[in-house]
Amino acid sequence: MASAVEEKETGRIEAFSDGVFAIAITLLILELKVPHLEGGGEGGSLARALAAQWPSYVAFVTSFFTILIMWANHHAMFRLVRRIDTPFLYANGFLLLLVTFVPYPTAVLAEYLRKPGAPTAGAFYAGTFVVAGAAYNLLWRAATRGRGLLKPGVAEETILGFARRYRVGLPAYLLAAAAAFVSVYITVAICMGLWVFWILTARNA
Amino acid sequence: MASAVEEKETGRIEAFSDGVFAIAITLLILELKVPHLEGGGEGGSLARALAAQWPSYVAFVTSFFTILIMWANHHAMFRLVRRIDTPFLYANGFLLLLVTFVPYPTAVLAEYLRKPGAPTAGAFYAGTFVVAGAAYNLLWRAATRGRGLLKPGVAEETILGFARRYRVGLPAYLLAAAAAFVSVYITVAICMGLWVFWILTARNA
Amino acid sequence: MASAVEEKETGRIEAFSDGVFAIAITLLILELKVPHLEGGGEGGSLARALAAQWPSYVAFVTSFFTILIMWANHHAMFRLVRRIDTPFLYANGFLLLLVTFVPYPTAVLAEYLRKPGAPTAGAFYAGTFVVAGAAYNLLWRAATRGRGLLKPGVAEETILGFARRYRVGLPAYLLAAAAAFVSVYITVAICMGLWVFWILTARNA
Amino acid sequence: MASAVEEKETGRIEAFSDGVFAIAITLLILELKVPHLEGGGEGGSLARALAAQWPSYVAFVTSFFTILIMWANHHAMFRLVRRIDTPFLYANGFLLLLVTFVPYPTAVLAEYLRKPGAPTAGAFYAGTFVVAGAAYNLLWRAATRGRGLLKPGVAEETILGFARRYRVGLPAYLLAAAAAFVSVYITVAICMGLWVFWILTARNA
Numbered sequence: 105m106a107s108a109v110e111e112k113e114t115g116r117i118e119a120f121s122d123g124v125f126a127i128a129i130t131l132l133i134l135e136l137k138v139p140h141l142e143g144g145g146e147g148g149s150l151a152r153a154l155a156a157q158w159p160s161y162v163a164f165v166t167s168f169f170t171i172l173i174m175w176a177n178h179h180a181m182f183r184l185v186r187r188i189d190t191p192f193l194y195a196n197g198f199l200l201l202l203v204t205f206v207p208y209p210t211a212v213l214a215e216y217l218r219k220p221g222a223p224t225a226g227a228f229y230a231g232t233f234v235v236a237g238a239a240y241n242l243l244w245r246a247a248t249r250g251r252g253l254l255k256p257g258v259a260e261e262t263i264l265g266f267a268r269r270y271r272v273g274l275p276a277y278l279l280a281a282a283a284a285f286v287s288v289y290i291t292v293a294i295c296m297g298l299w300v301f302w303i304l305t306a307r308n309a
Numbered sequence: 310m311a312s313a314v315e316e317k318e319t320g321r322i323e324a325f326s327d328g329v330f331a332i333a334i335t336l337l338i339l340e341l342k343v344p345h346l347e348g349g350g351e352g353g354s355l356a357r358a359l360a361a362q363w364p365s366y367v368a369f370v371t372s373f374f375t376i377l378i379m380w381a382n383h384h385a386m387f388r389l390v391r392r393i394d395t396p397f398l399y400a401n402g403f404l405l406l407l408v409t410f411v412p413y414p415t416a417v418l419a420e421y422l423r424k425p426g427a428p429t430a431g432a433f434y435a436g437t438f439v440v441a442g443a444a445y446n447l448l449w450r451a452a453t454r455g456r457g458l459l460k461p462g463v464a465e466e467t468i469l470g471f472a473r474r475y476r477v478g479l480p481a482y483l484l485a486a487a488a489a490f491v492s493v494y495i496t497v498a499i500c501m502g503l504w505v506f507w508i509l510t511a512r513n514a
Numbered sequence: 515m516a517s518a519v520e521e522k523e524t525g526r527i528e529a530f531s532d533g534v535f536a537i538a539i540t541l542l543i544l545e546l547k548v549p550h551l552e553g554g555g556e557g558g559s560l561a562r563a564l565a566a567q568w569p570s571y572v573a574f575v576t577s578f579f580t581i582l583i584m585w586a587n588h589h590a591m592f593r594l595v596r597r598i599d600t601p602f603l604y605a606n607g608f609l610l611l612l613v614t615f616v617p618y619p620t621a622v623l624a625e626y627l628r629k630p631g632a633p634t635a636g637a638f639y640a641g642t643f644v645v646a647g648a649a650y651n652l653l654w655r656a657a658t659r660g661r662g663l664l665k666p667g668v669a670e671e672t673i674l675g676f677a678r679r680y681r682v683g684l685p686a687y688l689l690a691a692a693a694a695f696v697s698v699y700i701t702v703a704i705c706m707g708l709w710v711f712w713i714l715t716a717r718n719a
Numbered sequence: 720m721a722s723a724v725e726e727k728e729t730g731r732i733e734a735f736s737d738g739v740f741a742i743a744i745t746l747l748i749l750e751l752k753v754p755h756l757e758g759g760g761e762g763g764s765l766a767r768a769l770a771a772q773w774p775s776y777v778a779f780v781t782s783f784f785t786i787l788i789m790w791a792n793h794h795a796m797f798r799l800v801r802r803i804d805t806p807f808l809y810a811n812g813f814l815l816l817l818v819t820f821v822p823y824p825t826a827v828l829a830e831y832l833r834k835p836g837a838p839t840a841g842a843f844y845a846g847t848f849v850v851a852g853a854a855y856n857l858l859w860r861a862a863t864r865g866r867g868l869l870k871p872g873v874a875e876e877t878i879l880g881f882a883r884r885y886r887v888g889l890p891a892y893l894l895a896a897a898a899a900f901v902s903v904y905i906t907v908a909i910c911m912g913l914w915v916f917w918i919l920t921a922r923n924a
Binding site for chain 4: 118119122123125126127129130131132133134136138140141143144145146147148149150151154164165168169172175176179303
Binding site: 116119120123124127128131134190193194197200201204205207208211212215216219220221222224225228 | 323324327328330331332334335336337338339341343345346348349350351352353354355356359369370373374377380381384508
């Protein structure tokens, strides 16, 4: 009985969080603006205009998979959690704040990728994920201190494995932010490389 | 059997409400507009433009946590509710109307925080939460009159504690609305102070 | 076992439909645009600008409660449904098409309520609900032909009561559309009157 | 016990996917822009302006039903799936990427349907569904290789029927993309014809 109630409790936070992830990931598309061409797109000018938007596509795809992986991580973490308390609730809220914020630096990156502001845009973009990484650590700490929130059967090894696998995120995103001042393409490459890394190292979810 | 049906009933309203909360909280980001700079953001002008948007960040974060706390309160209230009737359904609808409205005063506040219209913007912002507070009282009253909707085991103490804790909201938001005519920063400080207060006084959710 | 599977089946359509309702109702706010004032809102000009937006508030509130009632009706209908088939699935899809469409006539009405285009805007607005009413009839017919989709215990009386209560919608919205050519305020009054009528005649949901 | 856990696992991906489908389908309406008329819509000019938007309505309805059918297919596929692994999770993510992308080619098609850029717009639109079709094949392959993810009772016949029914999509959308260079209306007709075909051939969902 108690366990069904707890299930429902974590269930409603998961549902709310899933909603926020799903909406944030879908809102990314709103930053892609239809090109308005003087000649109505004649002589292949529409095709050229659509192709010239490639920085927007790059930013869209990178952010899409980053949010998807953040969701998968969130999902994996909640599988270990049995019940929630107030610090955990607000640590989760802080993480969701970062998730809802992602479409904004994505739009900034898309706008400035080929312009003089590219280093700033890249650092702003990667910097957002530095803070998001910190939010994940905070949430994980809220879940594990005293282990009161975790399910009884969770092995110490699983907890350490979790922490180890995501430890790479923070320095990598810091590096990506700094690299923007050399070339914003390194920033994008690191961000894409990270989600390839996380996909490849994922155990079966 | 009856209890499973009731569970499903309140479940669908909760799911719908969760959806509205999740979408409203995620739409807040749409008010942040990418700065379009003549020189393409050269010479640090993009960094300055992003920094100059701080009123938008303040409005975004304040509204985000306010909606998050409204959601947590809604969540806590529904834990006590066993079944719903029509007045409760529409009192909940009225509350959701206010929730979906929040992005608009947020955008107005962000736009006018440093302009002559700041007092009006601040009063409009805090005034929205005055009405939202009234909607909460209405919903709580719809839930508790005759106690027909509450779960059997809910103690009188819990009900009073609930009412007591949220009673502070209405006068505080009224004060925040009035304070806007002295300084809009007092308004923002009170709004932020309120969610810190509610986070700190929250029992384990 | 079979019943649990069926429950899950209708459950996923309900969840998807709830999502569409929740998003459509929340997107309404995006039509409210922050006024951009030359003087930065000095001398009460922001307050006047916000007050001058009343047609948008009227359209927002009317559409909000109309979608809320459409959701409540959908909810009430699905309580009687045990399983779904393909015609029901696409009749439901047609209804959702109308639900997602509502923000558009709402924005048109808000824009033209005090302009020469008001009759057209009012007729377009009410006309949308004429089609939505037809979609409800279609869905209800898909649910009841042969009664194969309804739960076993549903009384004939309940089915007739359902049909009777919503029969008023179609002619009332047709009248509202026609009345727009006399005065768009009659249109709005009928639309608001309808949801007051449906709230008052609702059995306990 | 294990089965309840698995149910919850696929349940959370389904809920997340449903959210993305529901949001993408509802965001389509944001591409419809209220016409701003100089004379305030006098002398029937608003009615003419609303009628002149028919390419937007065509694009809206076509994309709405296409996403609805993608959702129904997704739904039908998940009914056969018992548990998920990492490749399946990211194949699903790739499909969702395409779903969230749909509002963009829809807007491009609506903008250029009657302009010189129509062939490009039509090919871009149909091309999106070519890729989406490939994503479905990928997901279905991830589900069926080794059959480890499917429910035990799923007949070979069901699996083949599934594959057969959707095999028509890829060449049909390729044809629709190529046909845009003859006439964009053929493209639209094929896209609409496809969802009529899928609705008619659907077994009871």
